[in-house]
Amino acid sequence: MKVTIKDVAERANVSIATVSRVFNKSGSVTDETRHRVLTIARDLRYTPNASARSLSTSKTDTVGLLLPDLYGEFFSEVIRGADQTVQQHHHHLLVSSSHNNRSEIEAALRVMRGRVDGLVIMSPHIDAATLNANLPKSLPVVLLNCYVRDSSFDSLNIDNFGGANQMVKHLIQHHHARIAIIKGTEQNYDAEERLSGYRTAVREANLETSPDLEFSGDFTEEAGFEAAKKILHLQNRPTAIFASNDSMAIGAISALRESGVHVPEEMAVAGFDDIPISRFMKPGLSSVHVPISNLGVLAMEHLFAAVTEKDNYIKKQDIITTELVVRESCGIHETNNNDD
Amino acid sequence: MKVTIKDVAERANVSIATVSRVFNKSGSVTDETRHRVLTIARDLRYTPNASARSLSTSKTDTVGLLLPDLYGEFFSEVIRGADQTVQQHHHHLLVSSSHNNRSEIEAALRVMRGRVDGLVIMSPHIDAATLNANLPKSLPVVLLNCYVRDSSFDSLNIDNFGGANQMVKHLIQHHHARIAIIKGTEQNYDAEERLSGYRTAVREANLETSPDLEFSGDFTEEAGFEAAKKILHLQNRPTAIFASNDSMAIGAISALRESGVHVPEEMAVAGFDDIPISRFMKPGLSSVHVPISNLGVLAMEHLFAAVTEKDNYIKKQDIITTELVVRESCGIHETNNNDD
DNA sequence: TTTCGCTATGTAAACGTTTACATTATATGG
DNA sequence: CCATATAATGTAAACGTTTACATAGCGAAA
Incomplete structure (x- = not known):
C-alpha cells in the first residue's frame, strides 16, 4: 500500500x-x-516518511506557536504573520492555545518537546524557571510578550508602558483631567505595564490617580461593555476612558452609545493594539498601534535565526515600539485625512 | 544528553x-x-520520542487544518473551535494557510501527508480530483465549506444559499425594492452561493436583478469600502446593500458614513457570518449568523470520528443552518432588546 | 505430582530514513 | 601504463520506539 x-x-x-x-x-x-x-x-x-526522517536526523521541520488564547483579531493576526514566515522557511506550524494556568502551560511545553525544532511562546504568565524545567536547553525559544527578564532567553516585547503612557499623555494634553482606565486581565504582564503607563502619565501631570478610576477587565468586548456601564454611574464622571485594548474599547463605546452618551463629545475613548477593525469603527477608534502581524513575523524570524545559527547565535531582547494613532473616538482628531 | x-x-x-x-x-x-x-x-x-513512536505505529497524534486565508475574525474563530476539540482528543494541531491557487494547495496537501492522522480542509476552490490525486485514500478528511459534491468525502457546508436568500427576502419584505450586493471573491464557492441566494430572492419577488446592482469584492473591509463608494455613485441609488460577509459590510458602512449617508435611514446594510464584533458595531450589524467556532468543533469531531472508527465509519454530508440576526443596520430592528 | 493457564517480563524484529564508510569505475598526471 | 585522486554508488548501522513472540514463574486443577 x-x-x-x-x-x-x-x-x-x-x-x-x-x-x-x-x-x-x-x-x-x-x-x-x-x-x-x-x-x-x-x-x-x-x-x-516524515517520522523516519525526523528520527534519523533529529529535525522535524516544524516549529511551535504557543498562545494564551485565541479570541479576537489580535491572535489571528499573530498567527497569520507566523504562518507566513514559517512557510517561507519551508517549515510547518504547530499551534496550541488556551493555556491559562501553569500546569496547562507545562503540559503544552512538554508535549511540544521533540515535535518541534523551535518554539515561539506567547504567554503573559510564565516564568524562567518553568521554562527551564520543561524545555531542553538545546531547543531554540523566542518569548513573545512574556514577562521574563532573563537574558538567557530571546524575547520580543511590545512597549506596553510607553504606548499607554503616550496615549494618556495625549489625552491630558488635550485637557482631559479625569481619565478612567479599563484594565486588562489580572496578573497579565501586558495589562500591568499598560496600567503602569497610565498611572505614570496621570501622576506626572499632577492629576488624580485613584482606584475609583481604575476598572477591571479581561480584554474582551463584554468586559469593556460592563466597565463602561460602571463608569457612567460614577458621581464625578470622567471625560475620557483609556481601555487596555481595542476589544474593550469597542465594548465600552457600545455601552456608552446604548446609554445615549456621545463619543467623543461627552466621553473620549481610546484603545490599545490598533486591530484592523479599529479604523472601520464609528467613530474611528483612537489607539496605540502595535504591528501585530509583524509580531508573528519577527518572532519567527528570530526563531529561525536561532535554529539556523545554533551555537553562535546571540540572544536578543527586543522591544517593539508602538505608535499613537489618533482617530475620532478620542475627540482630538486633526482632520488631515491621513487615516485612509 | x-x-x-x-x-x-x-x-x-x-x-x-x-x-x-x-x-x-x-x-x-x-x-x-x-x-x-x-x-x-x-x-x-x-x-x-514522538518521531520514533510515529514511525513504529504510523500514528502522529496530529491533525491538520488547511485554511485558504487567515484574515479577520472568521478564521481565528474556526481555529479556536478546532484547537479546543483537538486538545480534548489529546492531539496536536498543524495549521497551514494561504493557499489561493491550485498548486499551492497541492503542495500543502502533499506536505501534510504523513504528518497527520487526519485533515480538515477549508478551501473554497478545490475539486475532488485534486484531493484524490494528492492524498492517500486511507487518510481521513473532512471538507469544510468546499464545493465538492462527492459522497466519498465527509463534508460540512454552511447554508450559504439559504442564509443569503433569507436575509434578502427579509429586506424585500420590508419594502426595499432596489438592493445591491457586494460579492465575495471570484470563483469562491461561498461567494457564488450567497450571490445565488440573493439573486433568487430578488427574482422571486419580481424585482430588478441587474449586473449594475452587483459589485465585486473579496471579503475584506477595503473591498466593502470601495464597493460602497461605487454604489453611491449609481444614478438610481439602491436603498439597501447586502454584503457577502461582515467585514465588507463594515467597510461599506464606514464608506457610507464618510460620505454622510446615514445607516440605516438612507441606506440599509446587512452582512453575513455574524462575526463577534458585529454586535458591537454602531449601528449593530444585521447579519446571517453562522456558528463559526462551532464549525471548527464540528469539523474536528467528524474527523476524530472518522479517525477512530476507521473502516466502519459512514461518511456524512452535513449542512450547517444559519440564522437571521436582525440588528439596527438594516433598519428593521424591532426594539425588543434581545440583542444583549 | 503433573499439567495447564495466567501474569509479568524479556528478546528481537520491524518501522523508513540518513549517513559514515567501503567499494568500484573513471579520469588525470607523471 | 601505473598510481592516484575523484565521482558514483552500495552496505550497513543507527535513530527510539512498539509489539509479536518467547520464556519464566507460579498458583490451581486434576
Missing part, C-alpha cells in the same frame, strides 16, 4: 542510499540516475 | 519493552514495577 524509499530504489535499480541522496540533494548522483529516480518516484507517488 | 527509553530501562532494571508498556498502559506490569519506572522517568525527565 504505502510506498517507501525501498520501492523506489528497486524500481530504479539503485540502492536506497542513492534515492536518499537524490531527495536530499546531498552527495553526488549522475544526472541520468537522478532523473530516473525522480521519474519513478513521481509515478509511484512517493513521499519520504 | 537526550534521554531515551533505554536509559530509563537500565536505571529501572527492566527491559525497554516494560518501560514502553508502562507508558502505553498496554500489556501487564506490576504496580511496583510501574511505579519504579515512572519515578525514574520523571527524575530523568524522559519524554518518549
Whole structure:
C-alpha cells in the first residue's frame, strides 16, 4: 500500500542510499540516475516518511506557536504573520492555545518537546524557571510578550508602558483631567505595564490617580461593555476612558452609545493594539498601534535565526515600539485625512 | 544528553519493552514495577520520542487544518473551535494557510501527508480530483465549506444559499425594492452561493436583478469600502446593500458614513457570518449568523470520528443552518432588546 | 505430582530514513 | 601504463520506539 524509499530504489535499480541522496540533494548522483529516480518516484507517488526522517536526523521541520488564547483579531493576526514566515522557511506550524494556568502551560511545553525544532511562546504568565524545567536547553525559544527578564532567553516585547503612557499623555494634553482606565486581565504582564503607563502619565501631570478610576477587565468586548456601564454611574464622571485594548474599547463605546452618551463629545475613548477593525469603527477608534502581524513575523524570524545559527547565535531582547494613532473616538482628531 | 527509553530501562532494571508498556498502559506490569519506572522517568525527565513512536505505529497524534486565508475574525474563530476539540482528543494541531491557487494547495496537501492522522480542509476552490490525486485514500478528511459534491468525502457546508436568500427576502419584505450586493471573491464557492441566494430572492419577488446592482469584492473591509463608494455613485441609488460577509459590510458602512449617508435611514446594510464584533458595531450589524467556532468543533469531531472508527465509519454530508440576526443596520430592528 | 493457564517480563524484529564508510569505475598526471 | 585522486554508488548501522513472540514463574486443577 504505502510506498517507501525501498520501492523506489528497486524500481530504479539503485540502492536506497542513492534515492536518499537524490531527495536530499546531498552527495553526488549522475544526472541520468537522478532523473530516473525522480521519474519513478513521481509515478509511484512517493513521499519520504516524515517520522523516519525526523528520527534519523533529529529535525522535524516544524516549529511551535504557543498562545494564551485565541479570541479576537489580535491572535489571528499573530498567527497569520507566523504562518507566513514559517512557510517561507519551508517549515510547518504547530499551534496550541488556551493555556491559562501553569500546569496547562507545562503540559503544552512538554508535549511540544521533540515535535518541534523551535518554539515561539506567547504567554503573559510564565516564568524562567518553568521554562527551564520543561524545555531542553538545546531547543531554540523566542518569548513573545512574556514577562521574563532573563537574558538567557530571546524575547520580543511590545512597549506596553510607553504606548499607554503616550496615549494618556495625549489625552491630558488635550485637557482631559479625569481619565478612567479599563484594565486588562489580572496578573497579565501586558495589562500591568499598560496600567503602569497610565498611572505614570496621570501622576506626572499632577492629576488624580485613584482606584475609583481604575476598572477591571479581561480584554474582551463584554468586559469593556460592563466597565463602561460602571463608569457612567460614577458621581464625578470622567471625560475620557483609556481601555487596555481595542476589544474593550469597542465594548465600552457600545455601552456608552446604548446609554445615549456621545463619543467623543461627552466621553473620549481610546484603545490599545490598533486591530484592523479599529479604523472601520464609528467613530474611528483612537489607539496605540502595535504591528501585530509583524509580531508573528519577527518572532519567527528570530526563531529561525536561532535554529539556523545554533551555537553562535546571540540572544536578543527586543522591544517593539508602538505608535499613537489618533482617530475620532478620542475627540482630538486633526482632520488631515491621513487615516485612509 | 537526550534521554531515551533505554536509559530509563537500565536505571529501572527492566527491559525497554516494560518501560514502553508502562507508558502505553498496554500489556501487564506490576504496580511496583510501574511505579519504579515512572519515578525514574520523571527524575530523568524522559519524554518518549514522538518521531520514533510515529514511525513504529504510523500514528502522529496530529491533525491538520488547511485554511485558504487567515484574515479577520472568521478564521481565528474556526481555529479556536478546532484547537479546543483537538486538545480534548489529546492531539496536536498543524495549521497551514494561504493557499489561493491550485498548486499551492497541492503542495500543502502533499506536505501534510504523513504528518497527520487526519485533515480538515477549508478551501473554497478545490475539486475532488485534486484531493484524490494528492492524498492517500486511507487518510481521513473532512471538507469544510468546499464545493465538492462527492459522497466519498465527509463534508460540512454552511447554508450559504439559504442564509443569503433569507436575509434578502427579509429586506424585500420590508419594502426595499432596489438592493445591491457586494460579492465575495471570484470563483469562491461561498461567494457564488450567497450571490445565488440573493439573486433568487430578488427574482422571486419580481424585482430588478441587474449586473449594475452587483459589485465585486473579496471579503475584506477595503473591498466593502470601495464597493460602497461605487454604489453611491449609481444614478438610481439602491436603498439597501447586502454584503457577502461582515467585514465588507463594515467597510461599506464606514464608506457610507464618510460620505454622510446615514445607516440605516438612507441606506440599509446587512452582512453575513455574524462575526463577534458585529454586535458591537454602531449601528449593530444585521447579519446571517453562522456558528463559526462551532464549525471548527464540528469539523474536528467528524474527523476524530472518522479517525477512530476507521473502516466502519459512514461518511456524512452535513449542512450547517444559519440564522437571521436582525440588528439596527438594516433598519428593521424591532426594539425588543434581545440583542444583549 | 503433573499439567495447564495466567501474569509479568524479556528478546528481537520491524518501522523508513540518513549517513559514515567501503567499494568500484573513471579520469588525470607523471 | 601505473598510481592516484575523484565521482558514483552500495552496505550497513543507527535513530527510539512498539509489539509479536518467547520464556519464566507460579498458583490451581486434576
